[in-house]
Amino acid sequence: MIESLINIVILVLDKLGYFGTFLGMALESACIPIPSEAILPFGGYLSYTGRLNLYWMIIIGTIGGTVGSIGAYLLGKYGGRPLVEKYADKLRISKSKIEKSDEYFNKYGEKIVFYSRLLPIIRTFISLPAGISKMDFRKFTIYTFLGSLIWSIVLGYVGYKMGENWIAIRPWFHIADIAVAIVILGYIIYIIGVKFKKNNT
Template sequence: MSGLEHYLLSFIFHYRYIGLFTVLSFGMIGMPVPDEFIMAFSGFQTSVGHMDFMKTLLLASVGSFLGINLSYWIGRRLGIPFLHKIAPFLHMNEKKIKKAEIWFQKYGERLIVIGYFFPGFRHFVAYFSGMSEVDYRRYTVLSGIGALLWTSTFITLGRLLGKHWQEIVPLLHRYLSRGGLILALIIILAYLISTNWNKSKNYQE
């Protein structure tokens, strides 16, 4: 267990619900917080009676929901102009950015719920949802569903695993991190294929 993880677990052990709420809120904005690890520990705490299961689930869901919605508005505030500033580092030109924006507006909503389960990838989805101005009412509903599913999964897992949560959750977190990277690569590949397909189609016409 790293120093950060030990500190966060101690923080949640002492401050319980408000600690969990605070840590997940900042974690969803993008701070280096082992979210799944934190939730599993909290689930374990409910199994020994130190925390109440329903209160834990409620505060975790609200905290992650608040954090990911703040990420949306940060992305929306920064906007596509911010993406233009960092575009040279991403090897993107203005035309590619516009196509990426249109593509995300068309397909990105499908990633909001599932994105929660992949570390790193969930932040990308949140920020880019804001940058591409995905309808906020729709985003609110989907991010709320995702928050509830995500937190209930790991808190329940920690509760069921009991003292064995430290053996299973780090492995699960590692595989989900790799899965997020693979998912991001698949999305980029799908975007490139769809872009080239449309380019070829327009050329033939």
């Protein structure tokens, strides 16, 4: 299933170039699980061949990711929020849990959004809860853009450097995803440990 989706993404990018990169990243960031791990490296490969410019591909990919994320954020804020509040009892979500979520995003939202943009799967869906919790829109946009920029630079540059061999790195995408997830999870555990130690001294 994933391989078929990746092949479709490659076919579309090959035909649409910059617009395909923008569209693919926008959809991927709008809660549609299109693998950016295929979009950006293939865009890097197209830059290697001279069909695209690497810098423009990275910028357009970043903008696409940001635009898609904003769409999901607004959907969460104006569509998801009323639904959550309306059906909270049926979903077994208490008012205190909703308020706790709001408080958490207001306090740590920028870190959550930024680091989530560097994580597979989570990066696709994080904008929706950010919108539901009404995270500050300006902060959301800034940190989404920065996280998307780093993601686009790394994957786009890898595809560019690998050139025609870019396809050989596809089996390594999932390993890299796991490695990044472990590093960020370790950082989160470290921060929690520091805060816990501070509160108990």
